[in-house]
Amino acid sequence: MESKKIGNRYIIRIDKGEEIVNILTRFCNERAIKSGKISAIGAVNEVDIGLFDSIKQEYHSKTLKGAFEILSITGNISSNKDQPYLHMHITLSNNEYNAFGGHLNTAIVSATCEVILEELNGKLERSFDENTGLNLFKL
Numbered sequence: 837m838e839s840k841k842i843g844n845r846y847i848i849r850i851d852k853g854e855e856i857v858n859i860l861t862r863f864c865n866e867r868a869i870k871s872g873k874i875s876a877i878g879a880v881n882e883v884d885i886g887l888f889d890s891i892k893q894e895y896h897s898k899t900l901k902g903a904f905e906i907l908s909i910t911g912n913i914s915s916n917k918d919q920p921y922l923h924m925h926i927t928l929s930n931n932e933y934n935a936f937g938g939h940l941n942t943a944i945v946s947a948t949c950e951v952i953l954e955e956l957n958g959k960l961e962r963s964f965d966e967n968t969g970l971n972l973f974k975l
């Protein structure tokens with residue numbers, strides 16, 4: 837991973853073999869980034885994506901292996917109990933150019949991942965909501 841800062845944005849290159857969620861969580865931890873937004877494109881060969889079942893209030897997840905383009909990662913950064921909390925979704929395409937995706941749990945880079953992370957000026961916290969079973973924005 838390499839990065840540089842331009843204004844309030846970080847340009848991050850995540851390299852082959854690195855895991856995207858882990859790298860970005862560590863990045864926010866090390867710089868004490870409390871709120872922000874994330875967008876990225878690239879290529880991965882192993883991903884774990886999830887789907888939240890709002891009736892059962894639980895996540896279902898699936899690990900996929902193969903050649904995938906990251907059409908888009910979009911997400912936000914907040915904090916939960918003073919720890920960085922990254923919420924990201926991913927859209928992928930496969931060798932038939934079909935798109936699919938879900939909540940991003942983990943993704944291993946096969947070639948490169950190009951991230952623009954924008955730090956927002958302020959703190960954004962979350963708290964657990966019993967009604968949905970999710971950690972929602974505390975506004």
Ligand code: FE
Pocket residue numbers: 923924925939940
């Ligand atoms: Fe999600």
